[in-house]
Amino acid sequence: MQTELSRKLGIEHAVFGFTPFPAVAAAISRAGGFGVLGAVRYTAPDDLKRDLDWLDAHAGGRPYGLDVVMPAKKVEGVSEADVEAMIPEAHRRFVEETLARYGVPGLAEGEASGWRITGWMEQVARTQLDVAFEYPIRLLANALGSPPADVVRRAHDRDVLVAALAGSARHARKHQEAGIDLVVAQGYEAGGHTGEIATMVLTPEVVEAVDPLPVLAAGGIGSGPQVAAALSLGAQGVWLGSIWLTTTEADLHSPALTRKLLAAESGDTVRSRALTGKPARQLRTEWTDAWDDPAGPGTLPMPLQGLLVAEAVSRIHKHEAEPLLGTPVGQIVGRMTCERSVQAVLDDLTRGFERAVDRINRIAGRSGQ
Amino acid sequence: MQTELSRKLGIEHAVFGFTPFPAVAAAISRAGGFGVLGAVRYTAPDDLKRDLDWLDAHAGGRPYGLDVVMPAKKVEGVSEADVEAMIPEAHRRFVEETLARYGVPGLAEGEASGWRITGWMEQVARTQLDVAFEYPIRLLANALGSPPADVVRRAHDRDVLVAALAGSARHARKHQEAGIDLVVAQGYEAGGHTGEIATMVLTPEVVEAVDPLPVLAAGGIGSGPQVAAALSLGAQGVWLGSIWLTTTEADLHSPALTRKLLAAESGDTVRSRALTGKPARQLRTEWTDAWDDPAGPGTLPMPLQGLLVAEAVSRIHKHEAEPLLGTPVGQIVGRMTCERSVQAVLDDLTRGFERAVDRINRIAGRSGQ
Incomplete structure (x- = not known):
């Protein structure tokens, strides 16, 4: 499952996994996906440092990223x-x-x-960034709004791609103007903060709105057919969060x-x-x-x-x-019926993707495939 | 674009079009899809008769269907x-x-x-059925709830397939128990009555719940990539309503x-x-x-x-x-930006579908395709 973006990042599958657990992020990267550690819960820089040390040591030399919550609007003092x-x-x-x-x-x-709110405040997010830039992260994602210009510059100086979540084509264009490198189009059915436009409608809208920027589809994706659907909609990869919550590596x-x-x-x-x-x-x-x-x-x-x-x-x-x-979780929670390893989830996604491609080829009358 | 269901119905593309306009229904069937006329606005049997006469004369000998609203709960007197x-x-x-x-x-x-409500009442729907069964309809869809057992029998006696709309896997199973032949899984983003589960999540859930019954995906579908996505999710066809509202054959x-x-x-x-x-x-x-x-x-x-x-x-x-x-309309209204003929919409859907299949094959590394 290879797209321009997955090739650029040197990963095997265009599957991006967002998770608050370093063990899950490391396992996703090791399994050929791209693990993204959510940083919002880290109030103390040393805690983040400890977990990034661990993640870096356990990602098997594969690339990984960090997700922060950095409001573009700054409230001084x-x-x-x-x-x-x-x-x-x-x-x-x-x-x-x-x-x-x-x-x-x-x-x-x-x-x-x-569960502290302080990670949402800009000064905390900036301290997190100071820590994160000491590690070889390949992606910095901003979960709420466009990242500030100086943060984008700082990331680009270190060859770190910048992503931002969007719930509408308008949001996505605003992110593009802020100089980011890819958009995560987060549909209504996703866990966490969402807008009202469903993934089926949102993904192609965002793809068209920010072309040629790559787009990851998020929301409602937890199986191979759903990965195939998201990629059919023009996404260059999928962004999954909920599905990892019940993996054996997660610790709720x-x-x-x-x-x-x-x-x-x-x-x-x-x-x-x-x-x-x-x-x-x-x-x-x-x-x-x-x-x-x-x-x-x-x-x-x-x-x-x-x-x-x-x-x-x-x-x-x-x-x-x-x-x-x-807990925040998307509508695919209905598909999370047993605890599995991250590797088993990835295997299920990639095998299910291949079967869905077989099926769509039969429907399209391309029987030789 | 051929599935088991489209072959059974003898249509070229597994695209089902719901519309209140006979001219649109006829054009969809002529273009190789399957036109389904919405009957809810017909209070007088003669009006329905007149429009079915017209539809039958203009469908080019291709199959078509009828959509009624028949509450399973009967309120006597x-x-x-x-x-x-x-x-x-x-x-x-x-x-x-x-x-x-x-x-x-x-x-x-x-x-x-x-705009009268009476079409929603069972006695009106039954009068509509008496009219409809005089025509060679191939599909009878019930837009709200499971159709009554005697109606299913009557349809099957005439080799008419019975469909019902469902917004959850539970609804779909109830329909299956009522003896219907196919389920229309109507996602949150669809126009008209909808539940809260988005198409990306609902379609595979319903496909698995009613297997081996065929499922049509509805909601958020108005382009070729969206058709490819819906079929990737396991649907045997797509059910589109909104997209036809701004066709040149529609008369709002x-x-x-x-x-x-x-x-x-x-x-x-x-x-x-x-x-x-x-x-x-x-x-x-x-x-x-x-x-x-x-x-x-x-x-x-x-x-x-x-x-x-x-x-x-x-x-x-x-x-x-x-x-x-x-008017009732789904989230794909954002994609309806110019008036086009029904044939142009179908052409766009089928060409866009082929391009999406090309793309997904490239992603899957099946480059010979």
Whole structure:
């Protein structure tokens, strides 16, 4: 499965895997794909350094990348405390009441909240970049908005390709103007932040909008036929995030969450503002229901919502409060029915791709193929 | 573009076109696809008879089908007047106030409302069937729910294939149990009634759920690459509705509406209950905004909403009240940028399909193809 982009990066399959787990990223790269480590959860530079050390040592000499969240809009002189102060008391009460209703205990003294919003703030993302540029990353992806011009320059000076996620052709063109090298077209059915245009419609629109920039299709892709479909739409590769969550290399720190993911069907996700304040697809839980309930206080805008719920989400995960327990995940969750190794997922994708190509050739009457 | 299903039906391309216009249905069948006439707007059997006469005479001897709306749940002894009486006065006032705010005149004396809900009621659908079975239709599609058992039997006695639309694998299995012959998997991005699962995820799920029944993919398909993608996902054909609305053979009776469709982008649709009471994708207009506004009275359940707005929709169309003027249409509306003949659309689909197959073969390293 080779495209111009996969050849340029020297990878075997045009499969890009986004994951918060270094072990998964390394396994994807070793298996011939391209592992991309999500950096948003790293607040301390040393933690990122430790994991990049590990990733670099275990990627088998294959290329890998990093995904950061770097808002293009810079808010000078605003601290996390300033933002915290903007959260209404009623919303804090709603969080505590909801957790109390489900009997979710607090965190132990000194136990840090694992899910912090600070990675979303520019100063943190820039510290992450300082660390990342010390490693031979081949790709830097920005998950929200266009990356700032100086970051693009810095990446290009180091021969690092810059990618940005887009939910519409308009977003994609804005990214192109910012000088990036490839666009990840993220469809409605994807996990995490998404727009409303589905992958089937979005991919060719973005391909046409930013031509000749390469485009990766994201959203709804978890099998070989879906890879074939995405590449038929003009993508130069696929960008998969959800499918790795139930691989044996992933460490969700919660057997209950893994069980929920394996049991969930494609209709069990919701595009909700509960996690960050912007619409993000995730498992539908009683937690997302509470935030989406018109009788409740509703969600706050980004970044307030993320700050507001950070500790609560950590408590829910830590104590495995099942009815509330969720994670960002796309509609392909219905296809995640057993734990498999990353290599097994890649093998399934490439074999399924070949079979889909056989089938489409038969339909096209190219029987010699 | 040949599948087992297209061979069975004796058509050249596995492209099924749903349309309310006999001229479009005939042109699709003549061009080697399979035209399916939507029957919901026919309240008088003679009107349907007249249009089926025309279609049969102009389909060039090629096969065609009919799409009806036949609720499986039968409500005995309930007349349209009984249902009308259930509509709250506040909702009627909201309709009149909204139309008055935009200065939309009434219909002339004796001028019938063109958009009637009665086609949705079972007795009307059954009258339509009595008419339809006098013609050599090859396919009967049910747009909402599973068709009743006696209708399936009646169709099979006449060698007519029965199809039903499904928005989830569960729906599709229910249809299969009802004895139908093929499933139309209608993704989130489709025009008209849709669920929330996108075509990329829904198609393979339905294919696997009802195997060995053939599946047509619907939603987000309006170009050759999208056809290739849908067939890669395991579909035996594609079902297109929106793309025909701006063909030269279509007659929307409103140049303003055609202009709006040609100008609309993929993000200009909304999945709203404004039209029927069930979520249906359509052009987003100030009319859908009014119904979706939390400050308004909100929509009524099916069939009340359809009855409530029937005359208003006719007035909006008749007088081309531009800000309110809409129609069911899918996200591929962004691709409908010029008026073309049905033949030109089919040519574009089949040529684009061939190019997409070329490309996927190059990616798969099958260069001899």
